[in-house]
Amino acid sequence: SQQGEEDPQALSIQEGENATMNCSYKTSINNLQWYRQNSGRGLVHLILIRSNEREKHSGRLRVTLDTSKKSSSLLITASRAADTASYFCATVTGANNLFFGTGTRLTVIP
Amino acid sequence: EPEVTQTPSHQVTQMGQEVILRCVPISNHLYFYWYRQILGQKVEFLVSFYNNEISEKSEIFDDQFSVERPDGSNFTLKIRSTKLEDSAMYFCASGRQSSYEQYFGPGTRLTVT
Numbered sequence: 001s002q003q004g005e006e007d008p009q010a011l012s013i014q015e016g017e018n019a020t021m022n023c024s025y026k027t028s029i030n031n032l033q034w035y036r037q038n039s040g041r042g043l044v045h046l047i048l049i050r051s052n053e054r055e056k057h058s059g060r061l062r063v064t065l066d067t068s069k070k071s072s073s074l075l076i077t078a079s080r081a082a083d084t085a086s087y088f089c090a091t092v093t094g095a096n097n098l099f100f101g102t103g104t105r106l107t108v109i110p
Numbered sequence: 111e112p113e114v115t116q117t118p119s120h121q122v123t124q125m126g127q128e129v130i131l132r133c134v135p136i137s138n139h140l141y142f143y144w145y146r147q148i149l150g151q152k153v154e155f156l157v158s159f160y161n162n163e164i165s166e167k168s169e170i171f172d173d174q175f176s177v178e179r180p181d182g183s184n185f186t187l188k189i190r191s192t193k194l195e196d197s198a199m200y201f202c203a204s205g206r207q208s209s210y211e212q213y214f215g216p217g218t219r220l221t222v223t
Contacts, residue, residue: 030209042201042214043153050117088153096141096208097166100153 002088004101012107021104023089115214133202143203
């Protein structure tokens with residue numbers, strides 16, 4: 001399976017702290033994307049990093065990609081209670097569909 | 111801001127019945143997808159659709175499933191004879207280009223009894 005696996009499965013932090021989530025995958029990829037899902041809701045695209053990129057920033061988000069280790073990390077800086085959600089990595093190979101990981105459940109305590 | 115919409119938000123059906131889940135993708139998008147998420151599990155790809163035909167489908171998308179874009183705006187997923195294990199959240203998504211970000215609808219919760 002080429003689906004990603006996130007680590008940790010659950011993360012609980014205080015508001016203002018940074019949150020780091022990791023994703024590992026198995027096959028060569030075209031790009032890797034991170035999505036957020038609030039409980040019972042749809043997925044929201046956060047950021048896309050291409051296979052030839054190593055780091056990307058978007059606001060309080062920082063994503064890294066290490067294709068040699070087949071891993072990616074998502075860093076959320078200065079977390080807020082509203083960041084509480086599940087975060088998924090999804091890989092894209094030659095085809096255009098997403099293969100999602102198992103997700104990290106982030107809880108930010110006010 | 112344009113968004114993907116899905117109807118109904120919740121569908122309850124009896125085993126063996128046909129269901130049609132409806133989606134209105136973002137209007138200038140060309141790529142359309144269905145995913146499902148069984149409660150507590152990961153989001154799984156079902157099918158992708160481009161240029162009025164299926165471009166890829168997963169093992170889950172067997173003969174009981176079909177998709178259609180009956181007009182310029184709707185994108186539907188039909189399950190011909192539902193099974194208990196079809197109970198899940200079904201998400202429609204659309205995208206401007208292949209392999210780029212996808213925009214997801216809020217989902218339809220399908221409960222098969």
